[in-house]
Amino acid sequence: MARYEIRIAGFGGQGVITLSKMITMASSLYEGLAATQTEAYSAAARGGKCWAEVVVDKDQDVKIIDYPKALQPYDFLIILSEESASDVKPNFLKKSDTTGYLIWDPSTIKKFKSAKRIKKGLSIPVQKLAVERFGNIVFGNSILFGAFTMLAGIFSEESALETIRNFVPPNTLDTNLEAFELGKQEAIEFLKKLEEGQE
Amino acid sequence: MISEKRFLQAGKHLMMGNEAMSEGAIAAGCTFFGGYPITPSTEVIEHLAKRLPEVGGVCMQMEDELASINAVMGASLVGAKAMTATSGPGLALMAETISMGANLEIPFVFCDVQRNGPGTGYVTEPHHNDIGFARFSGNGEFQIIALAPMNCQELYDLTITAFNFAEKYRCPVFLMSDAYLGHLHEVVDIPTREEILKKIIKRELPANTKGRVFSYKDPSTGEYVIPSPPIMGTEYCPGLFLHQPHGPDGLPTPKPIVFQEMLIEKITSKMDEISLTETYKLDDADIVIVSYGLPVRSSYRAVDIAREEGIKVGIFRLITVWPFPDEKVKVAVKDAKAVIVPELNYTGVIAEQVERVTKLETPVIKIPKVAEFHHPDDILKVIREVAK
Structure with missing residues (x-):
């Protein structure tokens, strides 16, 4: 059993659920791993506080996720709104060599008290970058997906790209792939810095 | 016209539980859905409203639950494979007609995406609190079949x-899903259309138009014979069969006991075919977990950990919950020093069935949960206590 528990939180319409589905699709359909996804229901997903959870098992022999809920401490936490950031504490994340990462968006979260105390916290101004570089906020999802793919190492880049091809309208594919690359580079730099800091 | 092209492509698909159930219905040849939206089953009607017309079927949102179940029965009577989906409060409203469906031997599938109750309850929380209601979902005595899936693949x-x-x-036939399972996304492996067609039973006209149209006990073999359902609007439609207990020809029978016996025995005498069960590490187990649906998934991990600690524990899983497989359960718990029944409800409906079967000679320990399902640790804790 090599179980990974992921939680994404933000507000409805930000792409919280889409991102969770992309992670699930890459892990299960393209990487062939057992995975489950659950999401906030109905009204909450439309403008209110929204969340989604993914559980993946990297062990190829595991055919079914026995307990499909993600629980604290999480392996990965992606926080996209100030409201969801307000109740995050450092102990929400697992203490592990390979996981225990936080990804958050400083362009939507002005105050994030706990972020300073989380060493493995990667901040990417996703919404700002999406608008500035690609002209539309929707590309933020692919930036996050790129960063997550790199940080988590659960599924290969190939599986991730295949997922993007499956998810986005064909005329936006190139831009989405660029956005993915941007997120990936952010994560690579972050990991490098983290490693230097440890030495 | 049914268009073969519009069936889901064979291979792996990432699907929500409610969608998997809808696609399963389409694959099985369902061409009529009558329903009224209710959380947490709404995605079923939403999905079928789009998909059924694509395969030549009809999806109708009726004015209420009673109209929905009546429409389903009507559709089935004229030859369509029909289904409805609802949640607990909807089942309560539909109960009026379910017993008439059983009485007239009308085939239909009833999806119950169970939510917390009673009454309105916590609408988005899972709760296996209709498990008893489904069994006794109407006036009079009749037997239903209920199946309990535990993942999206099984929902399909x-x-x-x-x-x-x-x-x-x-x-x-009831499908006992729940709010959590209905909204869970998992990969579903869809077989090829050829494989599915080999598996499904088609609705066919009875071979003999003058023959018997309802079930009866064959006096020579003592076995129950269940002919294909009559189809109204064809020459196979019997003249009179409504409102009164009927005989195999569709005409009123002066012997209510014969009819009553048939409604129940035609199903309970076929337990070999109907009763679907699974076991996990049960062979040498002296502690037996009997469960169904989501709690089974958590039980797997609990059993694995307990086994590492040297505790001999195994799982007996009910896929067919009703009719309750008395004989199989008896065999499974024969050598057990204790039976543990983790159930996603407070009263332990199935635990009571196990107690009945074991005649209270073996301790039956309930692990009740309300509106959330068991964590493996909840079950493991009880296993350890029992093993002491």
Whole structure:
């Protein structure tokens, strides 16, 4: 059993659920791993506080996720709104060599008290970058997906790209792939810095 | 016209539980859905409203639950494989007609995406609190079949099984899903159309138009014979069969006991075919977990950890919950020093069935949960206590 528990939180319409589905699709359909996804229901997903959870098992022999809920401490936490950031504490994340990462968006979260105390916290101004570089906020999802793919190492880049091809309208594919690359580079730099800091 | 091209492509698909159930229905040849939206089953009607017309079927949102179940029965009577989906409060409203469906031996599938109750309850929380209600979902005595899936793949596969059972045994067949399972996303492996067609039972006209149209006990063999359902609007439609207990020809019978016995025995005498069960590490187990649906998933991990600690524990899983498989359970718990029943409800409906079967000679320990399902640790804790 090599179980990974992921939680994404933000507000409805930000792409919280889409991102969770992309992670699930890459892990299960393209990487062939057992995975489950659950999401906030109905009204909450439309403008209110929204969340989604993914559980993946990297062990190829595991055919079914026995307990499909993600629980604290999480392996990965992606926080996209100030409201969801307000109740995050450092102990929400697992203490592990390979996981225990936080990804958050400083362009939507002005105050994030706990972020300073989380060493493995990667901040990417996703919404700002999406608008500035690609002209539309929707590309933020692919930036996050790129960063997550790199940080988590659960599924290969190939599986991730295949997922993007499956998810986005064909005329936006190139831009989405660029956005993915941007997120990936952010994560690579972050990991490098983290490693230097440890030495 | 049914368009073969519009069926889901064979291979792996990432799907929500409610969608998997809907696609299972389409694969099984369902061409009529009548329903009224209710959380947490709404995605079923939403999905079928789009998909059924694509395969030549009809999806109708009726004015209420009673109209929905009546429309389903009507559609089935004229030859369509029909289904409805609802949650607990909807089942309460539909109960009026379910017993009439059983009485007239109308095949249909009933998806119950169970939510917390009673009354309105916590609408988005899972709760297996309709498990008893489904069994006794109407006036009079009749037997239903109920299946309990535990993942999205089974929501697809068992929906096909449910339609087959409905056709074969001509009774209401319940699919006991829940709010969590209905909204869970998982990969579903869809077989090829050829493989599915081999598995499904088609609705066919009875071979003999003057023959018997309802089930009866064959006096020479003592076995129950269940003919294909009559189809109204064809020459196979019997003249009179409504409102009164009827005989095999569709005419009122002066012997209510014969009819009553038939409604129940035609199903309970076929337990070998109907009762679907699974076991996990049960062979040498002296502690037996009996469960169904989501708690089974958590039980797997609990059993694995307990086994590492040297505790001999195994799982007996009910896929067919009703009719309750007395004989199989008896065999499974024969050598057990204790039976643990983790159930996603407070009263322990199935635990009571186990107690009945074991005649209270073996301790039956309930692990009740309300509106959330068991964490493996909840079950492990009880296993350790019992093993002491």
